[in-house]
Amino acid sequence: MFSTVFILVLLFVAIGSGKEGENARLLTFFTLNTR
Numbered sequence: 001m002f003s004t005v006f007i008l009v010l011l012f013v014a015i016g017s018g019k020e021g022e023n024a025r026l027l028t029f030f031t032l033n034t035r
Helices: 002-018 021-034
Strands: none
Touching (some): 002 021
């Protein structure tokens, strides 16, 4: 499960770098909190 979370975080970060940085950040934070 940790691997999936890490991949998701990386994807969100990559997407965030493009346009929606704040949204990606919030989603990543939420995913980490949910785990």
